Amino acid sequence: MENYKNLCAQIPASLHARVRTEQEQSGQTLSQYVTAxxxxxxxLKEGRKMEGTRTMAFQIPEELFQRIKCYLDSESERTGKKVSQREFVLGLIQKALDDANIA
Structure with missing residues (x-):
């Protein structure tokens, strides 16, 4: 498991309030939320630098989003490595294309 270090920074009170509200709604600890x-x-920053990439965005129902989040949390805990939404979705797409023998 990776070692952890403390990160402390002064931010505007309004931003702090927004972060805490979103963090509480996410069901994550503050450490998990800030890490995410x-x-x-x-x-995102690294993705924009990559040549030949495209953005794919879509909305999903809240219930499905929460189920995915629970799955990602359990996989992260099981593997000891943070599993991102991006990794999860790309893995599903690649598996479906491989299963369909689409190059």
Missing amino acids: LITEYYN
Whole structure:
């Protein structure tokens, strides 16, 4: 398991309130939520630098989103490695295309 370090930063009170509200609604601890935010930020930043990539975005029902989130949390705990939504969805797409023998 990866070692953890503390990160402390002063942020505006309004942003703090927003972060705490979203974090509580997510059902994650503050550490989990901030880790996910920072990881998502860097994944997006790195993704924009990658040549030949396209963005795929869509909305899903809240119930399905919560089920996916529970699955990702359990997989992250089981493997000891954070499993991102991106990794999960890309894995599903790649498996479906491989199963259909589409190159």
